[in-house]
Amino acid sequence: MRTEALLFGGVAVFFGGTAVLYGIWSHADPAGTAALIVAFLMGAVISFFCAMNYRRRGRRPQDRPDAEVADGAGPLEFFPPESRWPIITAAGFAVASTGVVYGLWLFIIGVGVLGAGVFGMVFQYAGRDSGREG
Known part of the structure; x- marks a missing residue:
């Protein structure tokens, strides 16, 4: 994950520098500067996520040139078999977006x-152990 963190960090630095230069040179266009700042933040969030995963888990077998195929074998992570929470989350987002147009009560x-949907997704498997044996 270190390579990915550095790659997205470079993307974030590029968009951050571009946002600063664009903000200085275009005095009348705050929308472009805001879009570049959002792009910078998105790259920075992904870079931070990859860096934290690298720090927590260390190097993956894909990152080592001397790794064998067997080093990458075994269960990777837990993937939930089914969940109703993404549908509830999407419905809530749709209703909230419609509420922006039709009124505060609907929003x-x-x-x-x-x-409720986000809370359900986050805590659906909170009591579950990590699933790793050993």
């Missing part, structure tokens, strides 16, 4: 459903 209902 508040959508945010409530969206919050």
Whole structure:
């Protein structure tokens, strides 16, 4: 994950530098500067995620030139078999987005459903152990 962290860090630095230069040179266009800042933040979040995974788990077999195929064998992670929470989250987002157009009351209902969906996805398997044997 170190290579990915450095790659996305470079992307974030590029968009950050571009946002600064664009903000200085285009005094009348805050929308472009905001879009470049958002692009910088997205690259920085992915870079941070990859760096934290590298720090926590170390080098993967794919990162080592001397690794054997058998080093990458075994279970990788836990993938949930089924869940209703993504559908609830999507419905909440749709209702909240519609509420932006039609009124605050619908937006508040959508945010409530969206919050319940996100909460359900995050804590659906909270009591489960890591699944790793050894």
